[in-house]
Amino acid sequence: MGGDLISEKTSYLIPGFHTVRESLIQGRVTILEVWIAEGKKSARTGEILKMAGKRGIPVSFKKIAELSHLMPGMTHQGVVALAEKFTYSDFNKVTDISMQDHDRALLIAADHITDEGNLGAMIRTAAFFSAHGLILPKDRSAKVTANVLKRSSGACAYLPITRVVNLGRALDLLEKKGFWIVGASGESSESVYQCDWNRDLVLILGNEQKGISRTVKKRCHQVVGIPSSGHMESLNVSVAAGVILSEIFRQREAFKTPD
């Protein structure tokens, strides 16, 4: 199926000082315009004005109520950017860049996560813990829509997201490159706290209802679970992502040679 079958808006709004600033620095998204709330004068808006000026990006001043109306329920801090449509990153580029962080490459693969809120929260969490990239299957998966961008709180500006036709084949390629493939499943008795996370990793999170699919599970070197001390069998998938990424971060920090 061609990419033209995937319907997406041609532009979207990026809210908030930090997200706009990072989008301008990173250059992963093309900023078409910057909007600043009327009467807002601070070191921060000054910085945005200067950056936009340097890049030849037009800036206009809008009523703060208008900005809030355009982005209901979002904290924009009086700074909004209009960006060209979200661009997925190249799979090989993402993996190559991740491997520059020797033994600490960290890719996340979403095995058919369908809820946009979950995908957005997971992108935010992955960016918070400095994952190098997110791999999404092209079909039967939530896509990076305006709603996902919003739910990610602008984290799409930091986290390279790549799409693959066949997740199983993508994992085969990553295995050849030396990645350790770890699936997360509530059914596993192997605890995330016991796992050795100090290597090049692909962490796979499964569908909200079905978990990790059979074809993906058989490609995992290891399947780990978050031990529940209570009665609940599972966590929301974006919360589970947060718990595991936090443990990876904690272990990697602990293994760092002190200065």
Add this chain to the structure above:
Amino acid sequence: MGGDLISEKTSYLIPGFHTVRESLIQGRVTILEVWIAEGKKSARTGEILKMAGKRGIPVSFKKIAELSHLMPGMTHQGVVALAEKFTYSDFNKVTDISMQDHDRALLIAADHITDEGNLGAMIRTAAFFSAHGLILPKDRSAKVTANVLKRSSGACAYLPITRVVNLGRALDLLEKKGFWIVGASGESSESVYQCDWNRDLVLILGNEQKGISRTVKKRCHQVVGIPSSGHMESLNVSVAAGVILSEIFRQREAFKTPD
């Protein structure tokens, strides 16, 4: 303010197989009726039928369209229960029960979390990690609605939830009882991984936008943050809850005397 000022429905609907099943098992909510979609025959509906039968709860079959009409926008999987209104637990009872788990009492206080999705996910996470209870302020906070129950995946059946008029005063009482009060804030440089979690705890999570309020923060013995290795400043509040509760669980397990 009297409790009668808080407007709530006298009964509510519990959607979905898991949530209905757990509500039947736990018995914290009183199920008045169970509705199953016409023509829906599966091992799951069979189980629900059997459980309802044992408890003398009437079951009726309804058109799936009718169920969807009753619960717009919710995934009910053809299984719905009509329950007596959700009952909040007594504050003193919750704290007393938690303190029976010596040095491991774990209460969570939500300092004005307003999003129902976040509250539901947090309840699910708290139940997963065996928190003893959740404290909500009566005003300016999301309440336990049908949507929250659904988003909690039935965890409301396990986690005692109590409401207080004044969160600050509730914390004063808990301090007197010997609880260590810890606030979570992205601004704190004190890492959640360095904190000693082996004591009777109240963990406070703040509002989605404003974080922990000033009056609550001044009552904290300690304010801790989740260190970000990336560019994002903060996590979704329910993900942050998951990360911290996971670290509490990990540390407490590590400190357990081996058998």
